[in-house]
Amino acid sequence: MTEQLLVARDLRRSFTSGGRHVLALDGVSLTIAPGETLGLVGGSGCGKSTLARVLTRLMAPEAGSIAFMGEDWLALDGARLRAARRQMQMVFQDPLAAFNPRATVGGVIADALRIHAVVPRAERPKEVARLVERVGLPSDLLGRSIREISGGQRQRVAIARAISVRPRLVILDEAVSALDVSVRGRILELLVGLQRETGVGYLFVSHDLAVVRAVSHRIAVMAAGRIVEEGPAARVIAAPSSDVLIDLIGAVPRLNRNPRS
């Protein structure tokens, strides 16, 4: 057993919404090993996006601990936090909101390489070209504005930016949910291929159980701020124990060759 990449223990976080107190995270614990994908599924409002935000430190938990690469992730600050942030990247559903709207495709990736000093300055253009090619984008896109390209292309740029700094963990929050089905397949293959090459770990957050199953080694199911079941992907889906997973399995659309027969 290798050392865990990420160990979260008993995370708690609540919100007040419309005068009601909502426990978005009610004692969540999870681990992710190097080279492993943990799929996190649940319906809207179950707390899965809050968990992604707490793990990436976009939001502070009220209680609990997170160890990332053996360090107390919540206690890091200053230069050590900046250095550690390089190792944990994130990709969201709508990459447009995550980019400087005036940036170009090449500029977005070059900025990440510059900020984290991944390669010497002279090698930056070559590295940008390599990354753009790796995510399957044509090189003539480099000078284009991030707003002029399609949603699928933009999601590839977001992935190229995330992997450019050679992180150990990438948190993907509904990263393929808004994409066309044909583009989605290629992005999933890209993510799996990158994991084989680099040993990166993924937390793959989605409401789409079929997609989660296709890419995850283990699956955790969330409902009402808790992880209600967790285990190897095939086993969890073959023998669901929680109501929410049974419902999620039932809601996966199947290609029906004989409708209503």
Added chain:
Amino acid sequence: MTVLASIADLAVTYRRAPQPALTGVSLDIEAGEILAIIGESGSGKSTLARAIAGLLPERTSVAGHLAWPGLDGAPRAGRDIGYVFQDPGSSLNPVLAIGEQAGEGARRHLGLDRRAADAEAVRLLARVHLPEPERIARAYPHQLSGGQRQRVAIAAAIAARPRLLIADEVTSALDVLVQAAIVELLVELVRADGMTLVFVTHDLALASGIADRVAMMAGGRLVELGPTSEVVGMPKAAETAALVAAHIDLATPPLIGEAS
């Protein structure tokens, strides 16, 4: 089968667009059928739906013919055709009570007075299975969940008892659990009232569970049209075959090997 609408050689070009959004689309919509219009982003599927409903923006160039042999004359939007949009957060009026929006079609098109329309709104909200319809009629859109708002939009769309209901990507902003319930509701309503349903989606699997026929759009053209079982089981167009191949469900082999 009687033909409700007959579309011949339809071409649509938006103002200032370099390329037409639709070219040479010919298609009959049969009365009482569930027709799925499938396609990826930019395929023209929503343009086709909007052209059928007469909802294209002004100064859009439209060529070809659209006839309504199943209606007495041209359809009136909101009366003969109900339209449900993807995002009920922006299609519902944020400052109007839910009951007024659900009953507006009945007041305007069926000539109901205020009180009768209010009662009709509560009945419609119950028909789309919203809990406590009297209370919801007095609520505002922001007080409801996304799935509940979409149910309100459906109630408003069927208020004037249209012959044709067009559902344009109505589930893509919703999570899978809510999505399944909304699709079930649409089928229940159109079957009960004998409505025709045009179900626009990028999700072939979702459509295959309910549609009688599938129209596959790609690059602004209708590339395949046929009974759902034939289109899904033996796709003829390359674009349809690609969609079938890209489908992921719980029987799809995982992309990763066994956990080490």
